[in-house]
Amino acid sequence: MECLFCKIANKEIRDNVVYEDEKTVAFLDINPRADGHTMVISRVHSNNILDLDDKETAPLFLTLKRVTAMIDKALKPDGFTIGINHGSSAGQAVDHLHIHVIPRWKNDGGSSIHGVVGNPPRESLDAIAEKIKNSNK
């Protein structure tokens, strides 16, 4: 397996792991955008959230919550931006699902998730909602 994050999870590559359990691992981003910028992953490889086995989903989100609480206690940020770059168009560079936990401080110069893109829809919200609802049938 050539996947970088699988190698980190398997300890084939040394990294700053801050939390691990049977199902998940959390480690510091090598190019942090802020103090404590952490990535949370499942030990099971999946490219993205759509490929993630349902039974791995709850443990991943439990670890996300636990690690966010750990960072909150350790570094006392004013807030967090938590997110996934899903797909290369969205900026995903490593094809192993990872959730970024980025501590935020007042006046840190960053923006909200709304700053990531400004591509307003051309269709009505009703039409878009209908499409999404119908996809579940």
Ligand code: 5GP
């Ligand atoms: P993406 O754009 O795929 O959401 O983010 C990938 C992240 O992985 C980047 O923030 C990058 O800094 C981080 N990264 C890349 N290689 C390594 C590595 O070897 N170790 C760690 N800890 N992070 C890495």
Ligand code: ZN
């Ligand atoms: Zn992997």
